[in-house]
Amino acid sequence: MSFMEGLSLKVKSPQCVSSRLYLIADTQVENLVSKVEEALAAGITAVRLRDHHSTVRETLSLARKLRDATDRVGAAFFVTDRLDLMWTTTADGIHVPEEGAPVKTLRPHIPHRLIGKSVHTLEGAVQAEKDGADFITYSPIFETPSKKGILEPRGLNALRDVCEVISIPVFALGGMTPERAKLALEAGAYGVALIRAVLEAPSIRDAVSEFRSILGEL
Amino acid sequence: MRLVVITDILTQHRFSHRELVQLAIRGGADTIQLREKHMKTQQLLAITQEISQWCKEAKVRFIVNDRVDIAFLCDADGIHLGQDDLPISSARKILGSQKTIGGTAATLEQALEVERQGADYVGFGHVFPTSSKVKTGSPKGVSELKRVCQALKIPVVAIGGIHLGNIKSVMEAGPGGIAVCGAVCRADNPEIATKTLKDYLNLSSQKIPLVSKF
Numbered sequence: 319m320s321f322m323e324g325l326s327l328k329v330k331s332p333q334c335v336s337s338r339l340y341l342i343a344d345t346q347v348e349n350l351v352s353k354v355e356e357a358l359a360a361g362i363t364a365v366r367l368r369d370h371h372s373t374v375r376e377t378l379s380l381a382r383k384l385r386d387a388t389d390r391v392g393a394a395f396f397v398t399d400r401l402d403l404m405w406t407t408t409a410d411g412i413h414v415p416e417e418g419a420p421v422k423t424l425r426p427h428i429p430h431r432l433i434g435k436s437v438h439t440l441e442g443a444v445q446a447e448k449d450g451a452d453f454i455t456y457s458p459i460f461e462t463p464s465k466k467g468i469l470e471p472r473g474l475n476a477l478r479d480v481c482e483v484i485s486i487p488v489f490a491l492g493g494m495t496p497e498r499a500k501l502a503l504e505a506g507a508y509g510v511a512l513i514r515a516v517l518e519a520p521s522i523r524d525a526v527s528e529f530r531s532i533l534g535e536l
Numbered sequence: 537m538r539l540v541v542i543t544d545i546l547t548q549h550r551f552s553h554r555e556l557v558q559l560a561i562r563g564g565a566d567t568i569q570l571r572e573k574h575m576k577t578q579q580l581l582a583i584t585q586e587i588s589q590w591c592k593e594a595k596v597r598f599i600v601n602d603r604v605d606i607a608f609l610c611d612a613d614g615i616h617l618g619q620d621d622l623p624i625s626s627a628r629k630i631l632g633s634q635k636t637i638g639g640t641a642a643t644l645e646q647a648l649e650v651e652r653q654g655a656d657y658v659g660f661g662h663v664f665p666t667s668s669k670v671k672t673g674s675p676k677g678v679s680e681l682k683r684v685c686q687a688l689k690i691p692v693v694a695i696g697g698i699h700l701g702n703i704k705s706v707m708e709a710g711p712g713g714i715a716v717c718g719a720v721c722r723a724d725n726p727e728i729a730t731k732t733l734k735d736y737l738n739l740s741s742q743k744i745p746l747v748s749k750f
Contacts, residue, residue, distance in 0.1 A: 373620035374602070399577055402604035406626040417576035419609060427609075 458492025563730025662696020
């Protein structure tokens with residue numbers, strides 16, 4: 319089953335099927351909820367909460383707000399790492415970080431939810447597909463503040479290799495701009511994952527529109 | 537009377553979680569509770585899956601702290617939730633009625649609330665001063681513990697600074713169990729420390745009935 323078919327079965331809204339923009343709602347961004355709401359209003363259809371420092375109670379409260387906001391526009395919602403948060407917030411799926419639970423352990427427990435996996439190597443991408451992930455983010459393609467000094471940029475050639483080897487959708491992540499998104503798609507990416515390019519843009523609405531027009535969305 | 541041994545690798549570095557679990561099982565612990573707040577999910581799951589298996593073989597109850605997802609995935613016997621963790625009702629939905637769910641309380645009001653939310657037991661403390669974790673307020677003392685034990689229908693597990701020197705006063709307050717961390721993890725010999733505590737409980741608690749889910 320393709321990612322798009324999978325989404326249309328698993329996620330409530332058919333609008334999600336066209337989602338090639340994967341917004342990472344990172345708690346390092348200030349006024350996160352209102353910014354995500356603005357991005358959703360501008361046409362973002364998939365949101366993943368990435369929370370670094372809160373207690374679970376705080377993460378749960380934030381996740382519930384984002385679940386409500388995504389529900390209002392029929393967008394997909396993902397939590398990071400925690401299966402219990404996914405169930406509790408009725409998220410559409412879980413995004414598994416590099417050092418999260420093995421996808422093959424999670425898969426049998428959640429046949430009808432989506433599993434995204436963060437990948438930084440070709441081997442990791444192959445493994446993720448084999449283990450049953452529905453899609454991956456491959457990163458960092460370009461230099462990004464999130465991974466500066468931690469991971470070297472992989473570049474477009476490495477992205478192309480990954481996209482050629484695996485058949486599940488690849489979201490290019492890291493230092494994305496509309497111009498680079500175009501290059502990523504040409505390299506075979508299914509879509510792009512965005513944090514600051516949207517959430518810290520002078521105009522979130524304009525930023526989302528620009529990405530959407532590049533990605534050929536309505 | 538139940539003896540809960542909480543494994544901790546923050547306040548001591550001689551033993552790993554796995555080593556502490558093996559020592560506590562050999563010493564006769566009724567319940568192992570894994571307290572680990574910093575490990576990545578992948579590593580935590582690998583450790584808990586192994587420990588869960590050991591505990592099943594030894595017929596020792598295995599409780600995971602905080603992480604309902606981990607408790608679910610490693611098929612632990614239960615979960616212990618602090619006030620900042622997932623709500624008890626959410627944990628119950630995920631783990632089902634067969635698993636043991638405990639909640640932390642530092643006041644009588646919290647303890648009653650934990651009971652109301654459907655927990656199988658309440659961990660009340662800290663009873664005495666402790667250096668094993670960041671604490672809420674001052675030590676509650678055995679008289680407050682007694683009040684909680686009398687007010688609740690579900691078992692109360694006394695926690696916080698309990699050791700052989702003060703265990704008698706704790707037991708007189710009427711808890712269903714005792715949880716120790718430093719008294720075992722930071723003992724010269726955690727196995728002997730567990731065994732000594734367990735022997736003491738066995739000798740002096742014959743009148744106290746075991747409650748089914750704790």
